[in-house]
Amino acid sequence: MGTCWKTVSPHHAGVLIALLAWSALTGCVQLGGRRATDALTPAEHLKLGLSYEHAGQPDLALREYERAAVGPERSVALTCQGNVYSARGQLPEAEASYRAALTANPDNPTALNNLAWLLAGQSRALDEAERLIRRAIGLGVEPREVYADTLAAVLRAR
Secondary structure, X not given: OOOOOOOOOHHHHHHHHHHHHHHHHHOOXXXXXXXXXXXXXXXXXXXXXXXXXXXXXXXXXXXXXXXXXXXXXXXXXXXXXXXXXXXXXXXXXXXXXHHHHHHHOOOOHHHHHHHHHHHHHOOOOHHHHHHHHHHHHHOOOOOHHHHXXXXXXXXXXX
């Protein structure tokens, strides 16, 4: 019964062992056919995404929001993703992100507000936009002025 260790010189075997150890530490090795798990939690990816977004690095922020969207913070991560797309003027992508956030949590007031704002800004689906923002306001979230401002924008767009 041959193994690769018998066909490798002692020096090369040491190098191979060191390489395997490094790979395991960096998550590059697949164990049992599965990729090593992520060292960060979805919440940590969300915080990292916010940091990147505030630092003016939207591509890195989007990457982290995507990674955060697999956990319980899914709705928040998708809302943040929508905000990045909106800031870039990628409105269809922003709308899709906000809608996905609402699918994950229909009572996400920020996603309700931001989707209503986006629709009002395009002067379309204004009935839906009004329903969305009134639902957000009905959740009793603060600061109420933000939500009232969106409602005013929807009503002006009519």
